[in-house]
Amino acid sequence: MTEAKLIHTHxxxxxxxxxxxxxxALKNVNLEIERGEFAGLVGPSGSGKTTLLNVIGxxxxxxxxxxxxxxxxxxxxxxxxxxxxxxxxxxxxFQTYNLLPVYxxxxxxxxxxxLLGKSSDERRSMVxxxxxxxxxxxxxxxxxxxxxxxxxxxVAIARAMVKKPALVLADExxxxxxxxxxxxxxxxxxxxxxxxxxxxxFATHDEKVMQYMKxxxxxxxxxxxxxxxx
Amino acid sequence: MVILKLAYRNLKGAGIRTWLNIFVLxxxxxxxxxxxxxxxxxxxxxxxISEDTDKGSGQYWCEIxxxxxxxxxxxxxxxxxxxxxxxxxxGVMTPVMLYQGAIYPDNRMKNVMLRGADQAQTVMNIPTSExxxxxxxxxPVILGQRMAKSINVNEGDIFTMQWRDGNGAYDARxxxxxxxxxxxxxxIDVGSVWLxxxxxxxxxxxxxxxxxxxxxxxxSGELPESNxxxxxxxxxxxxxxxxxxxxxxGGSIFYxxxxxxALLAVFDTQVLSIWRRRKxxxxxxxxxxxxxxxxxxxTLEGSMYGIFAAxxxxxxxxxxxxxxxxxxxxxxxDIDNFGMVLPQTLYPEYSLGxxxxxxxxxxxxxxxxxxxxxxxxxxxxxxxxxxxxxx
Numbered sequence: 001m002t003e004a005k006l007i008h009t010h011x012x013x014x015x016x017x018x019x020x021x022x023x024x025a026l027k028n029v030n031l032e033i034e035r036g037e038f039a040g041l042v043g044p045s046g047s048g049k050t051t052l053l054n055v056i057g058x059x060x061x062x063x064x065x066x067x068x069x070x071x072x073x074x075x076x077x078x079x080x081x082x083x084x085x086x087x088x089x090x091x092x093x094f095q096t097y098n099l100l101p102v103y104x105x106x107x108x109x110x111x112x113x114x115l116l117g118k119s120s121d122e123r124r125s126m127v128x129x130x131x132x133x134x135x136x137x138x139x140x141x142x143x144x145x146x147x148x149x150x151x152x153x154x155v156a157i158a159r160a161m162v163k164k165p166a167l168v169l170a171d172e173x174x175x176x177x178x179x180x181x182x183x184x185x186x187x188x189x190x191x192x193x194x195x196x197x198x199x200x201x202f203a204t205h206d207e208k209v210m211q212y213m214k215x216x217x218x219x220x221x222x223x224x225x226x227x228x229x230x
Numbered sequence: 231m232v233i234l235k236l237a238y239r240n241l242k243g244a245g246i247r248t249w250l251n252i253f254v255l256x257x258x259x260x261x262x263x264x265x266x267x268x269x270x271x272x273x274x275x276x277x278x279i280s281e282d283t284d285k286g287s288g289q290y291w292c293e294i295x296x297x298x299x300x301x302x303x304x305x306x307x308x309x310x311x312x313x314x315x316x317x318x319x320x321g322v323m324t325p326v327m328l329y330q331g332a333i334y335p336d337n338r339m340k341n342v343m344l345r346g347a348d349q350a351q352t353v354m355n356i357p358t359s360e361x362x363x364x365x366x367x368x369x370p371v372i373l374g375q376r377m378a379k380s381i382n383v384n385e386g387d388i389f390t391m392q393w394r395d396g397n398g399a400y401d402a403r404x405x406x407x408x409x410x411x412x413x414x415x416x417x418i419d420v421g422s423v424w425l426x427x428x429x430x431x432x433x434x435x436x437x438x439x440x441x442x443x444x445x446x447x448x449x450s451g452e453l454p455e456s457n458x459x460x461x462x463x464x465x466x467x468x469x470x471x472x473x474x475x476x477x478x479x480g481g482s483i484f485y486x487x488x489x490x491x492a493l494l495a496v497f498d499t500q501v502l503s504i505w506r507r508r509k510x511x512x513x514x515x516x517x518x519x520x521x522x523x524x525x526x527x528x529t530l531e532g533s534m535y536g537i538f539a540a541x542x543x544x545x546x547x548x549x550x551x552x553x554x555x556x557x558x559x560x561x562x563x564d565i566d567n568f569g570m571v572l573p574q575t576l577y578p579e580y581s582l583g584x585x586x587x588x589x590x591x592x593x594x595x596x597x598x599x600x601x602x603x604x605x606x607x608x609x610x611x612x613x614x615x616x617x618x619x620x621x
Contacts, residue, residue, distance in 0.1 A: 059516060059612040080520050087518025094616070098513040102243020114232045115518045159517075 006167060006199050007033040007056055011065035014051050014222075025051040027222040028065070033201060035166070038193045040202040042210060043219035049203035050171055052219070056201065057090055057169045058082040070166055087115050091160030091198075095172035097152040099144040099159075106131065106140040109158045116163060130162035134188055150181030154188065161192055167199045174206050186212045233523060237530040241538075244503075248535070251495050255539030255596065258492040260547040262485045262588050267551070267578035268559070269481065273474040274579055275414075276571045277467045281447045282355045283415040283571075284326075285466045290314065290443040290458040295328075303330055304394075307439045311456035314443055322449045324351035325440035327430055331393035333405070333423060335381040342423045344393060346430030346440070353446045356418065360409035361426045368406035369429065374419025378410045385410050391423065396435040403433070414573045470571060489592070492539075493599045500532050500603045504620075511607065512615030525607050532600020536593040551580055 014026040026048045033039055041049040054060040055067055058074050059082075067074040070089050077085065086092075091112075099108050109130050113123045131137045134154040144152055153173060160168050170189070174182035190212055193200050202209055210216060218226035241248045281287070292308035310318070310325055317323045327346035332339055347354065349362045361370050368388055373381075383389060385407050392402040405423070413419055431437050443458065453460055504511075511524055519527075558575040606620070614620065 054613050057516070059616070080522075083515065083518050083520040086516060092513075092516045094513070094516075096509075098509060098516075098616075100510060100513070102240055107239065112517050114235065117232070 005032050005068075006035045006037075006070060007031065007201070008068040009052075009056075009065065010067075012052075012055065012062050012067055013064040014048070014055060014060070015063045025222050026055070026062075029222070029224055031217065031224060031227075033199065035199055036193070036197045037215055038190065038200045038213060039215040039217060040204055040210060040213035041217050041219055042204055042213075044205060046221075047219040048222040049205075049219055051222075053169050053171055053201065053203045056167075057092060058085050087112070088163075089166045091163070091165040091168040093153070093156050093160050093168060093170035093173045095175045097144070097149075097156045097176075099152055099155055101144050104141050104143055105136060105147070105155050108144065108155055109162050112159060112163050126162050127158075130158040133161060133192060134158045148181075149176050150178075150184060153177060153181070153185050157185065157188060157192075161196070161198065164196055165198065167201065170200065170202045170204075172204055172206070173202065174204070174209055179208060182206070182208045233526050233530055236527055237534055240527075240531055241534055247499060248538075251492075251499055251535045252538045252542055254495050255492045255535055255592070256543035256547070258485065258488040259539050259543040259588060259592050260550075261488050262592075263543075263547070263580060263585060264551065264554070264578065265481045265485060266478070266584050266588065267555075267580040268576060269474050269478045270581070270584065271578040272477075272572070272576050273470060275573045275577060276470045276474075277463070279414045279573060280467055280470065280571045281463055283413055284354055284356075284418050284444065285463055286353055286444040287447045287449055288445045288453075288460055288462045289466060290323075290445070290456065290460050292441055292458055295441050303328065306441050307436055308441075308458070309438055310440050310443065311458055313454045313456045314458070317445075317449075317454070318443070321352060322446050322451070323443045324348050324353040324446075325427060326354075326442050326444055327427055327436070327439065328441040329393060329430060329434055329436075331391060331423070333381070333389050333391050335383050335387075335389040338381075340381060340421075342421055344391075344430060345418070345422050345424045346427035347424060348427050353444050356413070356424065357409060357411050358424065358426070360411075361424070361429075363408050365406045365408055368404050369425060369433070370408040371405045372409045372411055372424040373407055374416075374422060375410055375412050376416060376419045377422060378407065380420070383407055393434060395433065396439075401433065415571050417571055489595065493595060496532055496535050496596055497599050497603060499535075500528065500600050503531070504528065504603055504607070508615050508618050508620060511610060512612050512617070515610075515612035515615060521608055521610060524610070525601075525604050528604040528607065529597060529601045532604070533593060533597040535600075536589075536596035539596075540589045540592065551578070554578060555580065 009029050009031045012026055012029040013024065015022045015024045029052060041052055043049055055062055055074060056069055058069065058077060062075050072085050100111065106127050109127045110123050113126055131140055134157050136151060136154055136158065139147065139151060147155065174185060177185065186209060189200055192198055202213065204210065215229045217224055292306060294302050295306035296302045307327055314323060318325065324347065329344040331344040332341050347356065347358045349358050351358055357372065360372055363370055369391060378384065388404050388406050390402055391405040392400065395401050431439060514524060555578055558577040560575045561572065
């Protein structure tokens, strides 16, 4: 985990069978992302952003090529090892928040810690910290249905960040939010990136998000067409 | 432990859906315990009554006697084996003679079984001492309350009694009802007329003869060999156990249907739950949960219906079952016609084994029912689940 390169893809190809033919979502993607980056995968719908994010997040496996995340080769990981990698080192933020509806805000944030087997005291203190980062301490006992979109996404950020993972993958995190909430969410993530040295990788086509990115990787039809660092 | 905590939170969060399933299951659970308890109580009570009133701990039968062959009855008597005399004299055994006869209450003929027993016997819980009275020259007899009611006679009434003696000659005399006994054992009541054994032997000219010897229920000593066959209480109550087993099997269909309905609700909830919570499953996997853990979580959620149903059934069922256990269930008079020993009021018996056994059976079936729809999660891809698809 000491190596600077957090993510490394080499000739990554991901293809899906669609009806009687094959749809290639990612074509020979070669990418390196270092620890502490605040980077975005940008491109139009269908360009392969989410697919790349899923493969990096070990939710999917490449059809060919290689993906290394935190020294783990995604293509050779068993289902259990992949789950373990996600559990220990990766946080996810989804466009639709994906909060667990029957849990309170605090319980949602606590969930990854339960899977990590943290003690009750540790969990309580880590959940308090995470809710403080996103400014939702006063909403700890509320249910997701009682929150606004912005608040829900902040809970999702707290859930992704509570275990202080090395990498956070955010798939269109502001797509369902208004401009004010989008900026607030991005500022929160920017702050966490700076304070905790967590690597953030976004998939987005939102101009507002792109303003915050320190590195923008443009995808088109599954290929990296531009990679620029600000 | 984590899975257990999560399953509990999910069930709690599901609200009314959870409680409806738990309630339906608890009814099935309670119905099984109630019916099983009722059958257990029926069997134990019937055997206890039989043991107390006419079967003792067993019976010696004369060679010809066969209760299932009415044609054997006219000859079902023999001289009491001398080898049994010591136990008879010690009050451990008492002879009973069964003899066919007829009575004519209100000039109507009714075939009856004349039952002769020692006035002083204490082996059977039958008030034979009531026969030790002066009956104004009539034959003193005891009737059971059912018999008295069916022929419309009361204590002190007189009717003509007819029989054939040991030589085959018809004889008849008037008999006086000296006592109407109350007994739970309808088989010694309906169609029976009890009289003193010595008197029955005298009027039938069958001196020192009897049909059977009843052994006291408290006697546990050695039983002598004789030319009369010994039948233990277990053998003598085989019909009761067979009937209860048959009834219990019939009851199994009833609570099988009840369980099937309750399990259908659980199955339905599981299928619906998996369908509705696809995205949630994807999220759980993204957060680091394995497919096996997901299967465990969803199966456990289903199993917990069974656990909560047992708890709920205990909360509202225990007082009901207790009340039922105290007051019993009074049967209609029709049970007299069953030809079996059945108490008028049935008291269920709920053993720990019955309750624990039922809990285990319910839990196992609920767990299997919960697992069946969950199996398919073994193939679930996280990316499909996150998109709301099932792989």
